Amino acid sequence: MSKTNHKFSSNRRSAIKKMGFVAGAITMSPIASATTKNINSKNRNRLLRIAHITDVHMRPEHNAPNRFKKCLADIKKHNVDFFMNGGDIIYAANYKRITRERTKEQWDIWNDLRSEFSEYEMYSCLGNHDMWWAAPDKSDPMYGKQYVVKQLKMPSTYYSFDREGWHFIILDSMNDSTISLGEIQREWLAEDLDKVSKETPILIMSHCPILSLCGVFKNGNHKDFSEITKIFYKHKDKKIHCISGHIHLVDAGVYNNVNYYVTGALSGAWWEEGDEHSAQKYWYRETPPGYAILDLFDDGTLVNTYHPHQY
Numbered sequence: 298m299s300k301t302n303h304k305f306s307s308n309r310r311s312a313i314k315k316m317g318f319v320a321g322a323i324t325m326s327p328i329a330s331a332t333t334k335n336i337n338s339k340n341r342n343r344l345l346r347i348a349h350i351t352d353v354h355m356r357p358e359h360n361a362p363n364r365f366k367k368c369l370a371d372i373k374k375h376n377v378d379f380f381m382n383g384g385d386i387i388y389a390a391n392y393k394r395i396t397r398e399r400t401k402e403q404w405d406i407w408n409d410l411r412s413e414f415s416e417y418e419m420y421s422c423l424g425n426h427d428m429w430w431a432a433p434d435k436s437d438p439m440y441g442k443q444y445v446v447k448q449l450k451m452p453s454t455y456y457s458f459d460r461e462g463w464h465f466i467i468l469d470s471m472n473d474s475t476i477s478l479g480e481i482q483r484e485w486l487a488e489d490l491d492k493v494s495k496e497t498p499i500l501i502m503s504h505c506p507i508l509s510l511c512g513v514f515k516n517g518n519h520k521d522f523s524e525i526t527k528i529f530y531k532h533k534d535k536k537i538h539c540i541s542g543h544i545h546l547v548d549a550g551v552y553n554n555v556n557y558y559v560t561g562a563l564s565g566a567w568w569e570e571g572d573e574h575s576a577q578k579y580w581y582r583e584t585p586p587g588y589a590i591l592d593l594f595d596d597g598t599l600v601n602t603y604h605p606h607q608y
């Protein structure tokens with residue numbers, strides 16, 4: 298999502314100083330609804346534990362690289378099997394004023410940080426801020442999506458894979474100059490879902506939410522949600538979970554038996570102090586900076602826990 302330019306008011310700053318920081322990992326329990334009703338079931342086995350990091354917005358300012366390293370140390374304690382990067386991994390390359398040097402600087406910092414956890418696989422999707430569209434021409438090696446695909450070692454702009462009996466679909470939210478899969482990708486999604494057996498649970502990651510409550514704050518949901526939910530409805534006998542970011546807020550919902558989760562930004566308020574809407578310093582509105590740990594079970598259930606970080 299786009300950054301707003303509100304300044305953090307001095308009143309707010311002093312109020313927050315009085316409040317202090319929230320200590321420890323708050324369990325935001327965004328998923329304490331229908332999606333976790335089987336959380337205490339003894340008849341299921343966890344197959345995978347995944348770190349979902351999104352909206353990292355890596356930049357040289359505000360000591361962001363070192364603060365990220367501290368987050369990373371926390372995430373590693375969860376013994377995850379792999380990472381999923383929900384997009385907007387760099388601060389912003391998409392604006393017209395952004396130079397080649399600035400774009401490269403952000404990717405260099407990110408690639409440096411990536412080497413700090415290269416022992417983990419990371420599956421990525423494209424965020425709206427990741428692409429540099431201001432390249433002098435489309436044949437420029439740094440122009441657009443293909444450069445990002447290369448930086449993040451993605452097989453393509455959208456793809457799917459299988460792990461431990463789960464099927465994963467990684468979508469590209471940035472098409473038709475808006476938040477959309479576009480017709481070609483929607484057809485691919487429909488075909489990919491057709492190939493998945495009824496017994497195989499599915500986790501779908503996109504940068505922007507296909508459906509969400511918090512998406513209304515910034516008009517950040519997929520514009521083609523109607524078409525996508527129609528595709529999902531054909532597979533209502535399957536267990537489908539969708540996870541996204543982009544909004545910098547946390548929520549969860551269920552529609553037609555599909556679970557939709559939004560994870561807050563690892564960068565919170567883009568590593569800045571926040572604005573007049575921030576409930577606390579570094580927060581975006583009421584959501585602290587953080588990451589999600591996803592536990593995937595053999596019965597197709599998923600437990601999503603949001604872990605705010607203190608950095």
Ligand SMILES: [Zn+2]
Pocket residue numbers: 298299385424425426504542543544
């Ligand atoms: Zn975004």
